[in-house]
Amino acid sequence: MAQSSSAARKSSDKRPNPAKVAVTLHVNGIQRKLAIAPWTTLLDALRLHLDLTGTKKGCDHGQCGACTVLVDGRRIYSCLTLAVMKDGAHVTTIEGLAQGGAMHPLQQAFIEHDALQCGYCTPGQICSAAGLIAEGKAGNADEIRELMSGNICRCGAYPNIVAAIEQVMFGKTLETTGEAKR
Amino acid sequence: MNSFEYTRAVDIVDAVRQVAADPAAKLIAGGTNLVDLMKENVARPSRLIDITRLPLDKVEETSDGGLRIGTLVANSDLAYDPRIEGRYPLLGSAILAGASQQLRNMASTGGNLLQRTRCLYFYDTSTPCNKREPGSGCSAIGGINRMHAILGTSEHCIATHPSDMCVALAALDARVLATGPAGQRSIAFDAFHRLPGDTPQIDTNLRADEIITAIELPPKGFAKNYTYLKIRDRLSYAFALVSVAVGLDIEGDKIKDARLALGGVAHKPWRDREAEAQLSGAPPTRERFVQAAETLLRGARGFGHNDFKIELTRRAILRALGQAARGTPQSQADKRIK
Numbered sequence: 001m002a003q004s005s006s007a008a009r010k011s012s013d014k015r016p017n018p019a020k021v022a023v024t025l026h027v028n029g030i031q032r033k034l035a036i037a038p039w040t041t042l043l044d045a046l047r048l049h050l051d052l053t054g055t056k057k058g059c060d061h062g063q064c065g066a067c068t069v070l071v072d073g074r075r076i077y078s079c080l081t082l083a084v085m086k087d088g089a090h091v092t093t094i095e096g097l098a099q100g101g102a103m104h105p106l107q108q109a110f111i112e113h114d115a116l117q118c119g120y121c122t123p124g125q126i127c128s129a130a131g132l133i134a135e136g137k138a139g140n141a142d143e144i145r146e147l148m149s150g151n152i153c154r155c156g157a158y159p160n161i162v163a164a165i166e167q168v169m170f171g172k173t174l175e176t177t178g179e180a181k182r
Numbered sequence: 183m184n185s186f187e188y189t190r191a192v193d194i195v196d197a198v199r200q201v202a203a204d205p206a207a208k209l210i211a212g213g214t215n216l217v218d219l220m221k222e223n224v225a226r227p228s229r230l231i232d233i234t235r236l237p238l239d240k241v242e243e244t245s246d247g248g249l250r251i252g253t254l255v256a257n258s259d260l261a262y263d264p265r266i267e268g269r270y271p272l273l274g275s276a277i278l279a280g281a282s283q284q285l286r287n288m289a290s291t292g293g294n295l296l297q298r299t300r301c302l303y304f305y306d307t308s309t310p311c312n313k314r315e316p317g318s319g320c321s322a323i324g325g326i327n328r329m330h331a332i333l334g335t336s337e338h339c340i341a342t343h344p345s346d347m348c349v350a351l352a353a354l355d356a357r358v359l360a361t362g363p364a365g366q367r368s369i370a371f372d373a374f375h376r377l378p379g380d381t382p383q384i385d386t387n388l389r390a391d392e393i394i395t396a397i398e399l400p401p402k403g404f405a406k407n408y409t410y411l412k413i414r415d416r417l418s419y420a421f422a423l424v425s426v427a428v429g430l431d432i433e434g435d436k437i438k439d440a441r442l443a444l445g446g447v448a449h450k451p452w453r454d455r456e457a458e459a460q461l462s463g464a465p466p467t468r469e470r471f472v473q474a475a476e477t478l479l480r481g482a483r484g485f486g487h488n489d490f491k492i493e494l495t496r497r498a499i500l501r502a503l504g505q506a507a508r509g510t511p512q513s514q515a516d517k518r519i520k
Contacts, residue, residue, distance in 0.1 A: 018187045038188035038230070041217070061218050062285060074287045080217045081288070084188055085210070085232055128284065135283070137262065146515045149418035150282020 023087045027052065028096025036083055043067045043078035046093060054094035054123045058152075065151030068124040068131070069093050075131025077150075094123035097130065106130060109164035117155035125151045129165045141166060183220050187229040191236060194361055194395060200231045202363055202391035209233050209393060211254055211290035214281075215297045222305050224298075224314060234290075238395055241265060247401035250359075253292030253394045257347065258283060260291060270399060271511065272408040272429055273350040278514045279412045280346035282419045292394035295348060295358065295374065298385060299341035299449075300421055301330065312338045313382045320382075328487035329421065332495070333448040333479075339382030340485055343375060343450050344421050350410060352451035353427040353443040356399050362392035375450030382449075404429025404441065409505035411512045411519065412445070413498055418517075422446030424495045426502035435465050442478065442503075447495055454478045466507035468500070475499040 020035040027050060034049055043060075046052045046069070058066030060079045067079040070092040097104035106126045109115070116122045128151045138144045144165050145158070153161065166172045191197035191209075201207050206228035210216055219225035238252040241263050249265060260266055261277035277286065303309045303321035310319035322330050322340050330340040351371050358369040375386050388394065407430035414420040425445035431438045440461035444452040457477035464470050475496045482492045501519060505512055510520060 018185065021188065038186060039183040039220075061221065062214060065282065065284065068284055075284050076288050077214075077284050080214050080285075082188075082210075082213060082217065082230075085213070085234060131287075132283070135258075140515075143515045146418055146517075147283050150284045 021084050023084050025050075025083070025086065026088075026090040028092060034083070038082065038084045040083050041079055042069070042071075042081040042083045042086055042091070045083040046078060046091070052093050052095055055127075056120055056123055058120070058124075063152070064121070064124075065128060066121050066124040068128045068151060070127055070131055070134075073131075073134060075128050092127070092130075094127055097126065104130070105168045106133075106164065109167045110161070113160045113164040113167065114157075115160040115164040116153075116157050121151060121153045121155075125153065125161055129161075129168070132165065133169055138169065144169070183217075184223070184226050186220075186227050188232065189229060190232045194236060194238075194393060197231060197233050197236065197393050198362060198391060200229075201393065204229055205390060207231055212256070212288040212293045214285050214289045215293070219298065219305075223307055224305060233393070244398060249399045251291050251397045251399070253290060253396055255291045256287055257281070257289045257291070257294060258286035261286065269405055270350075270354065270403040271405055272403070272410055272427055273347070273354060273399070275408075275410040275511060275514055276346045276350035276425075276427060279410055279425070291347075291397055294345055295351075295394065295397075296386065296388070297344050300344045301341040302326070304341060313341060313378075316381070316383045323485060326487060327485045329423070329446075330485060330488050331448045332482045332484055332488060332491050333444070333452050334377045334450070335448075335483065335485075336378045336380065336382070338380055339378035339449065341378065341382065341449060342446055343385075343448070345451075346410070346412060346422065346425060346445060348375070349425055349427045349443045349445035349451045351397065351399075352453055353429050353441040354399055354403065355441070356397050358388075358394055359396040359398060360388055360392040361395050362389055366395070368398070371451075372453060378449045385449075402429075402431070402439075404431060407432050407506045407509055409502050409511040410514075411498055411502040411505065413494060424491060424498045426495075426498045427451075428502045428506040430461075430466065430503075430506045432466065432507065437461050437464060437466050437470075437507075440474075442474065442499070444478065444495065444499075447482075447491060452478070461503075466503070468504075471500050471503040474503070 023034045025032050046055050056066040058064035062077045062080040069078045071089050106129050138147050208227035210230045239254040240252045242250045244250050257277050261274045266274045303311045304313050309321040331342045356371045358374050409428050412422050412425040422445050427443040429441040440458045457474040460474050
């Protein structure tokens with residue numbers, strides 16, 4: 001992104017090169033102080049500055065959902081979020097979902113339901129599902145599918161992703177989820 | 183992304199002062215469209231003025247029985263607000279038909295109005311585009327134009343406005359409150375967005391030194407007979423090929439008042455007062471619906487790939503009017519069109 005846009009910039013553009021700005025983020029419960037350029041996205045801050053590479057860069061344009069994280073408890077796309085605008089915010093990434101040695105119920109359910117193939121979209125899917133559960137607006141599989149539509153899975157593991165989320169939300173077992181029967 | 187300076191506005195006066203002082207500066211709230219356009223090198227602001235810490239995130243009652251929606255209310259919060267769900271379900275439904283939950287969590291009310299077109303040529307800086315570079319030409323006319331407008335186009339631009347929320351706001355006769363150096367003014371929703379004409383680079387009548395502070399909804403919400411029907415290439419998370427917002431006020435067996443707005447077919451949400459007048463004062467019959475659809479689509483013109491949109495829009499209007507008249511609005515979860 002940085003290379004292509006600087007190459008495309010007109011040489012006549014006289015642009016300021018502002019000093020780095022101080023940003024404090026509370027990432028997975030730990031306070032992290034950063035000095036970053038204002039155009040640093042939250043995604044790049046997490047991956048490049050904090051070495052939290054669980055959050056993935058897919059399209060980098062808010063079209064795939066691989067970069068989904070929770071900011072102050074709400075799921076958002078970190079690729080379209082400027083880190084400087086989230087100064088002081090609490091960020092939860094895939095690395096922060098496990099409790100001690102125990103996996104988050106969604107992580108466990110994704111394994112049990114084989115809800116992935118290549119796995120690249122999985123951190124975003126799981127963070128998105130955690131946000132979905134916190135919102136409390138999905139009451140059935142149709143609504144889960146609709147409210148998870150911001151996360152693309154190019155391997156097509158959707159039926160098992162929905163089943164894994166149903167298990168966590170409604171306590172459905174592998175045998176009783178509608179998705180598993182299809 | 184190009185370099186830029188970043189500042190925070192401390193209040194509305196400060197935001198107006200900062201944006202008026204630098205014509206190349208941009209206000210930023212949700213950033214879902216602006217940050218993307220900056221990555222694509224389509225938007226090159228010298229400075230971003232962050233307004234997200236201003237106290238403009240409330241939904242309040244107005245004295246006339248309507249609602250005032252602060253410009254920073256997130257799209258998701260607005261859709262799920264009990265007052266919207268109960269009194270303006272057309273608006274809530276349209277919001278939930280758009281984008282994804284992540285984007286709705288980020289996107290602001292005012293920012294939704296200021297989205298720029300998703301025309302691929304506008305995004306592709308290697309092609310001519312009158313909206314991006316006035317006078318360079320329109321690549322969509324004679325190019326790949328399956329997603330493009332069929333109404334209100336000009337020889338300079340056939341782009342569409344991408345919002346779903348705005349289609350409902352147009353149908354509801356919302357007003358846009360804006361503050362500039364001269365103070366506050368209220369803009370009728372229909373007068374907010376512009377047709378491309380020979381200045382397609384100007385999307386709205388908001389002045390460069392103004393900030394949207396709120397959207398006002400009049401009391402009438404058409405909560406009983408409404409629908410938002412969106413037709414797109416996949417079932418969710420895609421821009422509309424065509425969308426129809428309908429609000430009907432039915433008394434006895436007659437339509438007393440009708441609102442009809444189209445999305446995905448023009449440079450702005452498309453309304454036609456004559457079509458709405460044809461529906462009023464008569465029973466909700468198919469003959470009337472057909473007549474209204476014909477009126478709405480007079481002057482519709484395809485550009486090759488998007489010719490199908492004219493018939494698709496006609497059918498969507500008929501379906502949507504039927505849904506609204508029966509009181510069975512389109513579900514945004516179960517996508518079957520009934």
